[in-house]
Amino acid sequence: MYPLHGDLFSCNCAYALSYGLLLLRGILYEAKKVEQLRLKKLNKRLTEKKARCLNEEDLVLYPLKHIGV
Known part of the structure; x- marks a missing residue:
């Protein structure tokens, strides 16, 4: 016996x-994986940027010759 049309429709x-x-x-x-990769790359770039800003040379105080100190 074949299923009724309604049964076949509900099954499909x-x-x-x-x-x-x-x-x-x-x-x-997949969207979640892409978002996690994007955040990971963004975090890595921010970490590298902070590391570049915190070099020892940036922390050395140079004499201010232009104002006569």
């Missing part, structure tokens, strides 16, 4: 919904 609809949810889950997972 449920299959399509579950497939759509799996697809959405995969897209969100």
